[in-house]
Amino acid sequence: MNKKSVSELEEIVSQVRRDIVRMVHSCQSGHPGGSLGCTELLVALYFEVMNRKEGFDLDGKGEDLFFLSNGHISPVFYSVLARAGYFDVAELASFRKIGSRLQGHPTTHEGLPGIRIASGSLGQGLSVSIGAAQAKKLNHDKGLIYVLMGDGELQEGQVWEAAMYAPHNKVDNLIAIIDYNGAQIDGATQDVLSLGNLSAKWLAFGWHVIEIKNGNDIASILEGLSEAKSQANKGVPVIILLHTEMGNGVDFMMGSHKWHGVAPNNDQLAIALAQNQETLGDY
Template sequence: HEHLPGIRVASGSLGQGLSVALGVAQAKKLDKDDHLVYILMGDGELQEGQVWEAAMYAAHFGVDNLIATVDYNGQQIDGPTTEVMDLKNLKAKWEAFGWEVIETKKGNDLSSVLEGLEKAKSLTGKGKPVMNLLYTEMGYGVDFMVGTHKWHGSPPSDEQLADALGQLEETLGDY
C-alpha cells in the first residue's frame, strides 16, 4: 500500500472488487465525503456472479460516486473471453443494469484514457453509477505478446523482458 497510495484492495479474478468499491462509495456518501471511488476490473472477471449482483445493487441504490472501468481486451488467463465464456454486448448489459455507460475506444492511448475518465467524472452525481468500457489490446507494443493470453500469467525471461522493454520504448515514446 505504501507504494500505491489509494489502492485498498486487489481482488482480481474472484469478482469481489466491485462489491468492495460499492461499500467504500457508500461509506463516503454517509460520511459526506464527495470524493469519487474508482475500480478497475478485467473483462474475464465479469464472468463472476458477484459482479452482477453488485451491478444491480449499485444502480438500485443510486451509488453515483463510483466509476468502474473494465479493461475490455477479450483475453483472460485461460484464453479469449469469447471461448471461455462469451460476454456478448457489455455496453447493453451495463445499461440494462441501470448504469451510465461510456466507451473509451483507444484504451492503449493514454490521452484517450484520460479523456474517458474526465467524461466519466462529468457523469457522476446524477443518480447512476458510471461504467467506462476501456477497449485495449493485451500486449500492446510488444510483437511477441500482442493479442494473446499466453503472457497473462507467465513472466518473460530476462532476454524477452529486455526485448519487450526496448519495443515499448520505441512504441510509447513520450509516455
C-alpha cells in the same frame, strides 16, 4: 498534484512498462499481459485524474479512491504506486519474493501504502467499491470511487449482484472500469464464456455506459475519464468499457492470451526493454 501533459504521462507509461517486465522476469512469475494493457489507464488515474492527498491512510477521507479488483495485474499497480510516491521504487525488486510486501496478489496485512483491499479472488472489487462509495456519501465526502475489473472477471456472479445493487441505491459517486481486452487465461472470452453485448447489459442494469475504443491511448483515456466524471453524482453509477490490448507496448506479447501469466526469459526481457525507453530511471 501538478498537471501533466500527454507526453509526460507517456514517459511515465514507458517506465512503468519497463518495471512490469523486469519485475515478472526477476521472479519468473506473474501476469505481464493484463498489466501492460492497463498501464496507460493507471498512469492517467494516478498522475492526472484522481484527487489524491499526500501520504496514505486506509480511510482515504477527502480524496478519490481506487480499487483493483483483478488483483493478478499487481505488477502495474505496484509500479504506478511506487512511481507516484507511495513507497520506495527500489522495493519493486522484491516482487513475489519470500517476505516481500509485494505479493502476487495485493494484500493489506503487510501495510503496503496504496493498498486498501486484498484482491485476487475475482468478482469482489465492485462490491467493495460500492461499499466505499456509500461510506463517502454517509461522511458527506465528495471523493469519487474508481474500480477496475477484468472482462473475464465478469463471468463471476457476484459482479452482477453488485451491478443490480448500485443503480437501485443510486450509488452515483462510483466510476467502474472494465479492461475489455477479450482475453483471459484460458483463451478468448468469447470462447470461454461469451460476454455478449456488454454495453446493452450494463445499460439494462441501469448504469451510464461510456466506451473508450482506444484504451491504450492516453488522450482517449483522459477524454473518457473526463466524461465519466461529468456524469458522476447524477443519480446513476458510471461504467467505462475500456478496449485494451493485452501485452500492449511489447510487440511479441500483443494479440494473444499466452502472456496472461507467463514471464519473459532473458532474451525476451531484452527485447521488451528495447521497445520501452527508460525515462524515470530503473529501480
